[in-house]
Amino acid sequence: MKSPFSPIFPFVFALLLSYHIRVTSADFHATSAPVADLESLIQCLSMHSDNSSISKVIYTQINSSYSSVLNFSIQNLRFSTPNTPKPQVIVTPLDVSQVQAAIKCSKKHGLQIRVRSGGHDFEGLSYVSHVPFVVIDLLNLSEISVDAAEQTAWVQAGATLGQLYYRIAEKSKNLGFPGGLCPTVGESFPELGLTKEDCIEMSWIESAHDLAGFKKGDPLDLLLDRNSRTNGVAEDAATNGFFKSKSDYVKPPIPENAFEGIYDNFYEEDGETAFMLLVPYGGKMSEISESETPYPHRAGNIYQILYTVTWGEDETSQSHIDWIRRLYSHMTPYVSENPREAYINYRDLDIGTNNRGHTSIKQASIWGSKYFKNNFKRLVHVKTMVDPYDFFKNEQSIPPLTSWRKKNGD
Numbered sequence: 001m002k003s004p005f006s007p008i009f010p011f012v013f014a015l016l017l018s019y020h021i022r023v024t025s026a027d028f029h030a031t032s033a034p035v036a037d038l039e040s041l042i043q044c045l046s047m048h049s050d051n052s053s054i055s056k057v058i059y060t061q062i063n064s065s066y067s068s069v070l071n072f073s074i075q076n077l078r079f080s081t082p083n084t085p086k087p088q089v090i091v092t093p094l095d096v097s098q099v100q101a102a103i104k105c106s107k108k109h110g111l112q113i114r115v116r117s118g119g120h121d122f123e124g125l126s127y128v129s130h131v132p133f134v135v136i137d138l139l140n141l142s143e144i145s146v147d148a149a150e151q152t153a154w155v156q157a158g159a160t161l162g163q164l165y166y167r168i169a170e171k172s173k174n175l176g177f178p179g180g181l182c183p184t185v186g187e188s189f190p191e192l193g194l195t196k197e198d199c200i201e202m203s204w205i206e207s208a209h210d211l212a213g214f215k216k217g218d219p220l221d222l223l224l225d226r227n228s229r230t231n232g233v234a235e236d237a238a239t240n241g242f243f244k245s246k247s248d249y250v251k252p253p254i255p256e257n258a259f260e261g262i263y264d265n266f267y268e269e270d271g272e273t274a275f276m277l278l279v280p281y282g283g284k285m286s287e288i289s290e291s292e293t294p295y296p297h298r299a300g301n302i303y304q305i306l307y308t309v310t311w312g313e314d315e316t317s318q319s320h321i322d323w324i325r326r327l328y329s330h331m332t333p334y335v336s337e338n339p340r341e342a343y344i345n346y347r348d349l350d351i352g353t354n355n356r357g358h359t360s361i362k363q364a365s366i367w368g369s370k371y372f373k374n375n376f377k378r379l380v381h382v383k384t385m386v387d388p389y390d391f392f393k394n395e396q397s398i399p400p401l402t403s404w405r406k407k408n409g410d
């Protein structure tokens, strides 16, 4: 990448909740909302939306297209089995008022919401919940406008990285945006015998296309296709459908004998379709302070590891998940510790989850400090200000401080 593409501002949705119905955890424990509730939910959606077209973007389980809309962007078949909890309603908003209506009405009807953009959450959190829920799927909010002269872009939250990369490349050969995988193969592993001949020099947009799993001659505009099942380096995951991933950060170099243990794991039957991706750090990443953005994994890391194991049949899910947990356990002495850091975009519920009801900050900080280090505390403060009742909740969402609520009279 020749010149960094910044600043990029995400579209800011006005998600302010204008009233204060207290959503208690008890609301979320109903096993399924009766149909009558769904009818009033749909009525509520029409009433609260400025736009009369909202009925065209509401899918309940009786709509014939419900299951194709739900399946459309599910990337991990672990979360598309008959036992996987399904949303009561899917809403695919066409404008902001419909997003607002979906939030207000879900809250009013005691339904949790899950917001889906590309459907890549590794643990399916963007489209699965174990309490009655609504999926707000942002696929139709995917406008992108790039101003190459100003080096800025406005991107709606439902746009995919492929779409963003393509639109940037249309405007400029030199600008890029580091939204996904780092395209450069690192010079920082001389001990693995990597030479210049092992590397291929390509433009930034070619690398985005290549990492997406497309072949050299394939048209660039395949990046626009949000339905494509290629999953970049995780092509096996796309082919096999089921996968489980974990992540680590490496500070001192891993000794060679540790790799022998890694190879042993990969020779096991369940490891046949697994891979480890080592993403080099340093450079620009080390210049950014840990507290600059929520993402804290900066100076001191030589690389990040993504572990992924893939498989094709639900029956073998447990043995593959056990396999990757054994590999992760083998790696313990060689990776970051106190906390053992992890990458939020490689979501891993093994490292800790919230309770269905109240979760203490102490409990949440077990996984929170792995993803965010010291920034976790600041995120708790932000959360307490914008969502004190914890409506926007999932298994690894930041919990608010409950002491704030007590102080303010709840």
Ligand SMILES: *[C@@H]1O[C@H](CO)[C@@H](O)[C@H](O)[C@H]1NC(C)=O
Pocket (backbone or CB within 6 Å): 050, 051, 052, 053, 094, 095
């Ligand atoms: C409703 O939204 C759609 C998509 O954003 C737009 O095309 C249409 O004009 C809107 N209709 C009204 C009545 O605002």
Ligand SMILES: *[C@@H]1O[C@H](CO)[C@@H](O)[C@H](O)[C@H]1NC(C)=O
Pocket (backbone or CB within 6 Å): 067, 068, 071, 080, 081, 082
């Ligand atoms: C959606 O996925 C489920 C599970 O994989 C499958 O049973 C169902 O047939 C799919 N529906 C559609 C419309 O593709």
Ligand SMILES: *[C@@H]1O[C@H](CO)[C@@H](O)[C@H](O)[C@H]1NC(C)=O
Pocket (backbone or CB within 6 Å): 094, 139, 140, 226
């Ligand atoms: C919503 O997005 C999908 C996928 O890009 C597209 O097929 C569909 O036509 C869009 N719907 C509307 C109403 O824009």
Ligand SMILES: CC(=O)N[C@H]1CO[C@H](CO)[C@@H](O)[C@@H]1O
Pocket (backbone or CB within 6 Å): 042, 055, 056, 057, 058, 059, 060, 062, 063
């Ligand atoms: C998109 C769509 O056709 N949604 C329909 C699903 O069914 C409800 C009635 O149950 C209609 O109101 C929606 O228009």
